[in-house]
Amino acid sequence: MTNKVNITTDGGADVARVSNALSLTIKSWRKSKKLSLDELSRRAGISKGMLVEVEKGTANPSIAILCKLAAALGLSVAELVNVTRAPAAFLIDSDDMPVLWRGEQGGSAQLLAGTRGPDMIELWRWTMFPGEIFTSAGHPEGTAELLHVEQGELTLKVADTELCVVQGASAVARTDAAHQYANDGNHMLIFTMCVAERHG
Structure with missing residues (x-):
């Protein structure tokens, strides 16, 4: 891992x-x-x-x-990383969606879209191969994440809570605490994640 x-x-x-x-x-x-x-x-x-x-x-x-x-x-x-623009509505080409994490087995975290400013919302797509894990010390206070598993099984740990999010299920997490995503299964894991962060 x-x-x-x-x-x-x-x-x-x-x-x-x-x-x-x-x-x-x-x-x-x-x-x-x-x-x-x-x-x-x-x-x-x-x-x-x-x-x-x-x-x-x-x-x-x-x-x-x-x-x-x-x-x-x-x-x-x-x-x-310039995945946001000023107009009220705009398109983001697939070439402009950066991969900001790669796992040792080839998994990835791609930032698909995001809003401007400190009170932001971001949309991510994660792929993780068996054994891969991502750990975070936590985001600013009040940060929340919505996660939906498209394929495989996500092991989500937030502080002292551990959840097994299976294919087709979703989870909501306060991620201002230490947290991690892991693929403890035997198949590829694919999940989408929306991050909402408020300041002040």
């Missing part, structure tokens, strides 16, 4: 595209808010060295780090 959470997509071009989007967006928003590297790293709870690498476009940050940076800047993860 793996708890690897770095962005490790198959194609180098895909990684470079996400890294470049992060670099430009974070640097631009940090300067617009008149935040030093030290101050943003303090607010986000990440090292200054990691922030410097992200702004240079050479880092491979985890989903957890992206969430911390987004919260510190008052943005959504979708805005950080």
Whole structure:
């Protein structure tokens, strides 16, 4: 099993595209808010060295780090990786949906769409092969996730609660606590997830 959470997509071009989007967006928003590297790293709870690498476009940050940076800047993860636009309605091409996690067996977490701002909603599609696991320390207070299993069986742990979400079933979870998703079964797991996060 793996708890690897770095962005490790198959194609180098895909990684470079996400890294470049992060670099430009974070640097631009940090300067617009008149935040030093030290101050943003303090607010986000990440090292200054990691922030410097992200702004240079050479880092491979985890989903957890992206969430911390987004919260510190008052943005959504979708805005950080440019999966959101200003119009009232818009399309997102499949090529513009970044994979932000890869499991050791080839599983993935793809950000399909997301709204703007700190009070955000995101739509994800996860695939996990048997034995793969994703662990998170928790999101900002009040964050909720809606999960629906399309195929396989999801083992969902949130704080001291463990649920087995079978094919066709759904779950609701407060994920401001430590949580994890795992495929403890023998078949591929596919689930969709909606994340709602409110600030202030």
